Amino acid sequence: MEQDINSEKLILNAAKEVFLEKGFDGARMQEIADRAGINKALLHYYFRSKDNLFDAIFKDAFEQFLPRIAGIMTTDKPFFEKLEFFIDTYLNMLSENPHLPVFVMHEINRSPEVLINIIRDSGFNPEALRSMIKKEVKAGTINPVDPVHLIVNIIGMCLFPYMGxxxxxxxxxxxxxxxxxxxxxxxxxxxxxxxxxxxRKKV
Amino acid sequence: MEQDINSEKLILNAAKEVFLEKGFDGARMQEIADRAGINKALLHYYFRSKDNLFDAIFKDAFEQFLPRIAGIMTTDKPFFEKLEFFIDTYLNMLSENPHLPVFVMHEINRSPEVLINIIRDSGFNPEALRSMIKKEVKAGTINPVDPVHLIVNIIGMCLFPYMGxxxxxxxxxxxxxxxxxxxxxxxxxxxxxxxxxxxRKKV
DNA sequence: GTCTATATCGGGATAGAC
DNA sequence: GTCTATCCCGATATAGAC
Structure with a gap:
């Protein structure tokens, strides 16, 4: 545990808390400073503006929100094991970040343009996932099912209990x-x- | 179509739009006035404060968000027909109010106390739904399944494509x-x- | 009821001492 | 790097004429 307690880390931690709870518009620089145990002026010393501070938080949060599937899908485990592993890890992440989903979705509504940049950066590629599921359908492991709908179903079932x-x-x-x-x-x-x-295919 | 174009209606319509898009903290009284085609001072004439105006919108939105199942469940149609009807009507409502889910969930995070009052008012009773599903399980129409988990699964699958x-x-x-x-x-x-x-029970 | 003009205040941002 | 004091704008809310 490298508990770097320099001011920048303190600020980022506090900012993440406050932004996730209140959203950008509801967050107050004063509250962030208070929770970080430092002064309001120091926020502007490290990050020039509220927007800058927010961007640092949001980029991070969004990437965490995107299910990290690449690693899971490249293993050679059986399909159902991959599936269970994915559900477990995604639900664990949500348990540790219960505010994440509502935060991300609310903020993206506010300014969808931001997405474009993040998409470019992130190496997210849904095609791998798609073709993997198609392969399973062809192999007869599972019933015919549209890959995108299946993914959306699963993520929806995972998210709702936390958002609601x-x-x-x-x-x-x-x-x-x-x-x-x-x-x-x-x-x-x-x-x-x-x-x-x-x-699952019926016998 | 009784298009009551009195100012109060105009204000409420505009307020609903803006609050749903931006949330309470992001909404501006000026923008609401503009969209209603009236003056900012008039907002305060009809509703004393931003909070009051918001409450009028939120109560309405929240009750719409709660799936109206009571009516569906009392019919004597077969279970699977009720189920399909429920999914259809809920998805139709979401198509007409795509911002509703994120709005409700974000605002409830902001101040969960409000919920208490609304719960009291609303005659929502999950028990009816629970017992209905249990009955089907007992009758052997469907596989053993926990009613709450089933409902949460369905609603999650309906909501996510709109929120995300x-x-x-x-x-x-x-x-x-x-x-x-x-x-x-x-x-x-x-x-x-x-x-x-x-x-569905397998044969 | 509807408007214009204005009071008031909260909060982001900066200046400048240490 | 960290603080106190202050600037200044934007947004809610009100006063008062019509």
Whole structure:
């Protein structure tokens, strides 16, 4: 654990917290400074403006939000194992960053132009994923299924319990946080079961 | 079409647009006034403050966001028909209000206390839904499945393509809006197929 | 009810001492 | 590099004429 406690790191950590909770428009430079335990002027010393500070955070957050599948897909494990591994890792990431999805989607709505640049930078290539699923369909491992729809289904099922936490916890679980936590851990096996049931070839 | 073009309606319509696009913190009273074609001072004449105006919009939006299932569930149609009807109506609503999900979830993060009041007002009762699904499981119509997980799965699959539109359209569809629209219409049958495949009893 | 003009204040940004 | 004090604009809100 290299706990570099220099000011820049402190600022970035605090800024990430505040921006993720409040969004760009709701975030206050004062609050970021307070949480970082430093002065407001220092923010402008390290990052010239609120926009600059935000960009540093957002780029990072967005890349984390994009499922890191390249690594998973190149292994030679069986398809269903890859699938389960992907669901596990993505849900783990969400547990550690529960605000990430709403933050990213809200901010992208605000200014979709930013996306263009990030797309260029990121080496994200959906084609690998597509062809992999097609291969499985051809091999007869799984039922015929459109790769994009399958991915969107899975990610949607993973994201919603985190994005909708206040609603679900409030309405369905009568605000019992413990019950909701239990529900979240259950989802790993539930999503896997649901997906595999749907696409596995029947005997 | 009773096109009541009195100022209050004009304001509410404009406010809904702006708040849904920008969120509370990003919305500007000036922009709302402009879009309504009236003066900024008039906003404060009808609604005392930005908060008041927002509350009027949010309550409405939130109730729309909650899937209106009560009516569907009381019919005596077969289970799978109810299911398909639910998916169709929910996706139709989202097509007409694409910003709704991100808006609601972002704003609820900002101040979850508001939820409490709305819960009290709304007559939403998840118990009916729960017991209905349980009944189907018992009757052997569908595989054993936890009702809450099933609902969360379905709603997640419906919501994500709308919330993540800029991302999906940008990354997967190379910013071709037409292709993405086609994808969205496909989802009706894809989600139904995916769900039914997963829970239907095998012969 | 609807407007113009203005008060008030919060928050991003800068100056300048140390 | 870090602080205090201050500038200054933009945005909500109000006063008051018509």
């Amino acid at each position: 936490k206040p609603i679900l916890q409030g309405f369905i679980f009568k605000n019992n946080a413990e019950d909701y936590q239990k529900f979240l851990t259950e989802r790993k096996k539930e999503i896997k079961k649901f997906v595999i049931n749907s696409i | 539109k800029p991302i999906l359209q940008g990354f997967i569809f190379k910013n071709n809006a037409e292709d993405y629209q086609k994808f969205l219409t496909e989802r009706k049958k894809e989600i139904k197929k995916f769900v039914i495949n997963s829970i």
